[in-house]
Amino acid sequence: MSGQPEFVAEVDQNEYLPAGRRIVDAIVTVTASGADLRRNAGPLSAAQVIMIDTSGSMTMPQSKIQQAKRATAVAIDTLRDGVAFAVVAGSAHARMVYPPQPGMVPASPQTRAQAKAAVAGLRADGGTAIGAWLNLANHLFASQPAEVKHAILLTDGQNQHERPEDLQRVLDACEGRFICDSRGVGADWVADELRKVASTLLGTADGLEDPADLPAAFQAMTASAMGKSVADVALRVWSPAGATIRFVKQVFPQVEDLTGRRTEVSARIGDYPTGAWGAESRDYHVSVELEPQPVGEELLAARVSLVSAGQLLTERLVLARWTDDEELSTRINRQVAHYTGQAELAAAIQDGLKARDAGDVETATAKLGRAVQLATESGHTDTAKLLARVVDVVDAPTGTVRLKKQVAGVDAELTNVRSVKTIRVKKTQA
Known part of the structure; x- marks a missing residue:
């Protein structure tokens, strides 16, 4: 039905265990489909901050800063009317490009034109301190009640003008506050830094060798954010008494270990953050250690569900059956x-x-x-x-x-x- 959440989960596992075996592994595939995944019709409220590297190296070659400006203009045009947005210039410090004073403004034909004009006038100079950029973005988002808060961070170089512990401190403060997709352009960015930002802030990371690829990348990231229909979704895992959750990982479309991000709901229930969802599909690997049961016994090893704002979106069971049938117990789940x-x-x-x-x-x-x-x-x-x-x-x-x-x-x-x-x-x- 229109307006109803359309989440479907499937479980792949070999539920048969040999006598004495403790470990149960399952792949949970979750697919969200439909234009509107919420009970209430209409898109989620959103806010977006675009952080552009304006360090001196962005002029080597000039195409980097030129294409970064074009990409930012494309992202601004992709925003829905009413979406709060801001553009930040990043060097050894962070400064507002648009609006001129710290804050965010709703997207409209007038504000888009003003923002693109301000971006067109950007000049590249100075160093790189990614934590300072993220810190400003965090302050900007703090004033917004939006359900989806999305940032784009573009850099062409190493985070040379702040200590790694400074970046980590800022990331710790930003975690759970907004989603950030990080991108490197050119040949001098550092993959570990981009992946750290994306991992902590539940976004994606990638590098673009050709600056001409930036506009399409910015458009795709912004469109994806605008397409989110359910915010703050958690993978909820229940396990029986005596069981231990060995790990919970997202394994598609990318590997992300969620184990350490568990929030206790109760002694036997934990929530793992998955961010906001649009029409998409993701796979999760759930591994549970159980107390072995006698041959012939069956046990509910885990109950895996997706929840948002107290609403159950979908749920599936992970089972364990102990058997002395070697053919069943040695079957490898593909x-x-x-x-x-x-x-x-x-x-x-x-x-x-x-x-x-x-x-x-x-x-x-x-x-x-x-x-x-x-x-x-x-x-x-x-x-x-x-x-x-x-x-x-x-x-x-x-x-x-x-x-x-x-x-x-x-x-x-x-x-x-x-x-x-x-x-x-x-x-x-x-």
Whole structure:
């Protein structure tokens, strides 16, 4: 029915355990569909802050600052009428571009034109202190009652003008206050910094080699934010007495470990934040450790639901059955195996690149070789192509590689920032 939430969840697991086994793994696929996912018709109220890097390096080449201006104008045009917005210029400090004084204004033909004129006059100069930009965005959002608060952060360089602990302190203050998509442009941004921002603020991270790709990227991020229909959605997990939740991870469209973000609802119920939803689909890996039961017994291992503002959106059960039938208990669930491999792939890439930066050739070669092997096995062709920019692949199926002697910095950073992106199991696979 129109106006009713349209969330559907499915569970993939092998519920049969051999005698004495404690661990239950399940993949929960949640799909939200329909133009309006809420009981009350109409889009969610929204607010958006756009943070543009205006450090001196944005003029090298000039196309970076020029395309950043174009992209910001496109994002402003993508905002719905009435959406509160602001534009921030970021260097070693943060300053308002529009409106001129700290605050946010509703989008209208007049304010859009004023904002685009102010953006067109931007000049690039100074350093980079991402935490200062995020801190200003946080203050701007604090004055807004919007249901969806979305930020875009664009940088072309390293966060050189503040200490890592300063950035972390700001991120801690921003967590749960707004969503932020982070993007790097050019060749000198740092993947770990972009992923840290996106991970903490439940957004996405990516790098764009060609500044000409910025307008389309800004349009897509803004349109996605404008399309959110349910805010502050939590994955709620109930587990039986004596059980331990080993982990809860989002595993599609990207790997994000939510385990440490659990909010206790009760002794046996915890909520894990998933942010706002539009029409989209995500997969979660829930792993539970249980007290073993006698052969033939069945136990409810977990009840997994999505909730928002006290409203139950969808719910599914994760079961455990102990059996002495070896054929049943040794059956490997394809979804669980696939996403376990995808999480390992992300970790192997990140660990391998870290070892490479530290000069540990042996560890880097082993980790990146394993990454090539996993990418090949899972059919993750995009990741395989990125890995081929940092290693020479001798034999992909066995993970035999050699580190390239010369690697462009952007190749390693792109491989890193996209390491968490996952693919789904192909339905044609056996």
